[in-house]
Amino acid sequence: MERLYNWLLLKAIKGLGEVSIKRLWLRFGKAESILSGSYEDIRELLGEEKTRAFFKKELSFDPEEVIRLVEREKIQWLTLEDQEYPALLKEIDDPPPVLFLTGALKNTSLIAIVGTRKPDTQSLWFISKLVRELVQRGYGVCSGGAIGCDYHSHRECLQAGGFSVCFLGMGILNIPHYLQKLRGENMVFVSEFLPNAPPEEFTFPRRNRLISAISKAVVVAEAGQKSGALITADYAVKQKKPLWVYIGNSASQRWLGCINLVNSGKAKIIHSPLDLFESIPNANVQKDPLLDLLSTPKTFDELLLLTGLRYSELSVKLSDLEMQGKVARQGNFYMAL
Known part of the structure; x- marks a missing residue:
């Protein structure tokens, strides 16, 4: 301790x-x-x-x-x-x-799915379809646990046999009753707040940066002009995460926030799950986590901290990847090719 x-x-x-x-x-x-x-x-x-x-x-x-x-x-x-x-x-x-x-995080690539607390049935239908495809391809689902799109994403993922991560806007001891029903080996609740911290106005927007950060891509299933899901979308843009939005009815105010993200060039429209998989790999394909980290240049010392590897282990891995033509060194920095 x-x-x-x-x-x-x-x-x-x-x-x-x-x-x-x-x-x-x-x-x-x-x-x-x-x-x-x-x-x-x-x-x-x-x-x-x-x-x-x-x-x-x-x-x-x-x-x-x-x-x-x-x-x-x-x-x-x-x-x-x-x-x-x-x-x-x-x-x-x-x-x-x-x-x-509440449990152990798995080495599973995650896709964030967020949206309004009062979604249209069309959005729920799309989430179900997307989640089943994600799980089939080896991905897990990350969201914030709010009633509506978030909760539906977690539940559908678990029902499909997938792994789901929920970042809480309160302490780990204050998980709402409706979320307690999702507890299980494949459902992990995570909080950066002290264990007995109550939910507050600032805690929910604050945790949204973690939802996007831990995910390979972010999907906004439905968001009006003032939806809290847009905060997660903004973090995705800042963190250079692929951002997708679903628009069930372009004439409806329900998806106005999603439409604005597309019009501003921040997001792409997702019509079907296949659109998403054109830009991200199949998670079932074995990948090197070190190459994942090197998508942006990093020094040797940064890699030691991020990977937890010993000096000799990291040196060997980097040398092997350089010989394979997968990694290049420029000055003090390494980066994936």
Whole structure:
């Protein structure tokens, strides 16, 4: 529990957000090393004001109380320095220092499906059709668990025998009753918030960045002009994720948000599941996760942190991929070809 305590301590320090914590993690690798860093090293990364806050250690919550709660409720968790922590989440600017989970995340590629809380029957029909095809091709489904498109996506995925991940807008101990019915080996609930944190106005938009970040592509099944699903779509654009929208009736206000995404050039229209699979590979095909990470250039040190591999293991893998013509090195950076 010492590792969890150290990361919770970093999370609790007032004035130290996820962006700053990631900078420290990229330099030091472990929370223990961050906490024992010198004033000069921390200041070099964070600047004077945040460094003073770091060493003052005024806390927003008590990490020891959270530890006791985690132990009593047998809550599972992952930290940034754990190899099992999703590599795609480590890539964003502000990854959660700690994730709390109800089960184990699988090495399954995910597609995010989001939409309105009061969907049209046509949208629900399309989601069912899309999810069955995704599961058949080896993909899992990620969403936010809200009643409507999100819940339907999770349920259809489980009924098809697939794996589903739900990012919560509240603590892991406050999962709504209707979502509790989905619990099982193939359903994992994840939260970046403290275990007993209540749902608040800011928590739902906040978690949306994680839904898009962990997914290979994002599909908006139905969204009006002010739908919360558009927040996930915006994150998808920022994170350079393929963004697709379904438009059941172009004359209806129900899909106006989706139409605007297409008209602004941010998204493509998906008429059938086959449209999606023209831009993403079949998940059943064996793929190298290292090549996945190298879709954007990364240094050797970044890859050590993201993969959790030992120095010698990573060196051998990179050399093999270079010899196969799959990876090229430019200065200090490696990237997939």
